[in-house]
Amino acid sequence: MKTPDFLFPPIGGILSWFESYDQKDANKPMGNIRLRFLLVGVLLIFSAGIVVAESVQLHIDVGLNHFYKKRYLEAFKEFKAAVEVDPKNSEAHFSLGRVYKVQGFFKEAVLEFEVALALNPSYLQARRELDQIKSSLESDVGTKLKIQGQEEATRQRDQDFPGSTPEQRAQEFLRKGQTSQAIASYEEAAKADPFNGRIRKALGFLYFNRGDLSAALKNYEDAGKLSPNDAEIVYAIGLTRMRSRDFEQAVVSFSRAAALSPDLLKAQFALGEAYEALGRFEDSAFQYKKVIAINPQSKEANNRLRELSGRMGYNYFSRGGYYYQQGDYDKAEALLSLAKQFGGLPEGQNRQIEEMLGAARYWIRKKQEATRVSDQRKEIRQQSYINKNVTVADVVGNPAPYIGNSVEWEGWAVFSDEAKGRTRYFVNTNNKVNTNSNLDFTFGILFPKDLPNDPRVSVYSQIQVKGKIVGMEKAFNNWSQTQSSRRQPIVEATEVTFTRDNYEQPLTLRYY
Template sequence: MKRTNLIVVTVIFFILCGMAGCATNGLKKERADAHLDVGKAYIQARQYTFALKELLEAEKINPRDPEIHYCLGISYHGKGLTKEAIAEFEKVVDLKPNYSNAHNYLGTIYLSIGLVDKAIGEFNKALANVLYTTPEVALYNMGRAYSQKGDYRTALTKYNEAVIKKPNTIPIPLIEKDMGIVSFKLGDVDKAIRHFRKSLEIAPEYVEPHYWLGRCYVKKGNVDGAIEEFRAVVRIAPESEFGRKARESLEAIEG
């Protein structure tokens, strides 16, 4: 009887210890999530230093939460700390290999520093997840990557796939402009003109399509059209790189 009682007491002890451990873990997660939520709010406000402060506290409490590392990556990137951002996104995909948004974000960083093949690899990993809810974003970014490589046909294919997936996720003026650029590079000037005009129908003050449309008109021998587009660039963004290029083009045309 005494032996039976001892066994019962021992079992109860371990059950209570387990319950206490669960309660402690639950409280720790709540504390970490509270810091994470505040960090996300700061990210939305683009106050990345304050976001980092909260997220680093969250990481101390729950260091294996991929979402905390994902938000840390965004915050470091927002502060221009590329190396640190890459390290955080690599932690995310190590903890959760099918975290498509992290693969996509990591790909955009690689693309921004010229590591085009690594970027394409990350976009492919994002797309490998059948549950990825925004594949059109990774497809669009792949288009940008292939365009940067000079593989304009593949770039155009990826842009078209992005549009087919979800036409309104990527801003239409942006993707029409990019499709226009690769069409221009492929020598299909008429198609490029159509894309640039579609972009400007929605965003008439968008500088880049005006500039590229001007270049298209130069190719077509439409001098008046080219002058009109280059003047629009100078009017909208005189101090920008495109403003400078437009002035140079106007000088070459008008003499």
């Protein structure tokens, strides 16, 4: 069977040639076998070349996707992999050079562009990029001198430590206590391997110890981008911000470090210090308590909490006393309770706290009771509308089901009396009867508070009341010496309205 030439034309030609040879020399079995082995070898070579080419192109395509989306670390990894698979691929070297260039590593970029041109002299894009960098470096004298100085330093270090890498030289300098030389070597190592988080972390540490906080923060943040889940790096960023007195951002970093590693005590403790620096003492105390919960022997956390508690105790005592004097007992009670909780105050102040707490809680309970009664009376007022069809006669005839129920009644005042030091009004709901001889349709009104001194509050007024039936008793009119034949309902008013002739506006009293 003949292989289609549109797939791989050269291979198709070889197969066609082999088939024609096979037909002519069918009587030569050994030659036929040799040719078959030759064909298999050719096919394997072509297949391997195709697989390698496809793998390289895949790395390049994926890398370009990352590059155009400004994900330079991922792009660098893909282009580097493409170069490792096929070191003679000019496009891979060119793409790697572009990543170096955009990251500011011009020397490495120049090297990659030169390799791309050596492999493909007609590569115009590589030529343009190379010429642009060289032109830029020639016009920027400072950059040129800096590169030359770095190269001279590199040659000197190579003489001191022949055969070692920049990172190894940096470590050797550190062992000798030569911090400046170590930093220079680590900077060289970072340029050679720009995506090595370990090197950036070491640089951050060295710059921090030297007091160069901006350089320390930059290197720590670069390391954090490469290792975003490294709690130690995030903690170091917070420490640098703390030293720079950027307490808000320090809180953000320490909080994230503590979230990444809840057992990282130094992050928990540092978060407490950052809160304290911001004046957020409650949050700070909470953090110190968290540290103590993890390690009860933490001397620093116990000392800070003790000192902070004394300071907070006095602060809460002062604020609580102020609100107590203003009559804001809810706030006073809350703050004085915190002052008592944190402690650390003299005996005299503790005694004052107890006295103010007792008084504040008394008034709070009284206010709560008033609120409860008010809410209850509002509910009675609403329910009275439901029972507005219930009459005095209904209740007099069968009182039991109605005691405690809400009603809405109205009529004309007949007489008033006093009970438990308060005035009561009795109201007739049937204007067809003579109240001088018949009080069977009257009800009494009990007022929760003393009535105002107002001419509309009178036995000559029409009265409408909304309230709750609280009892039954016989009504007795002292003026006419008339008594009801049966017990009449007594209503505790929730809302009452007095309307009197010759007065344009009625008087409404609400007890909620």
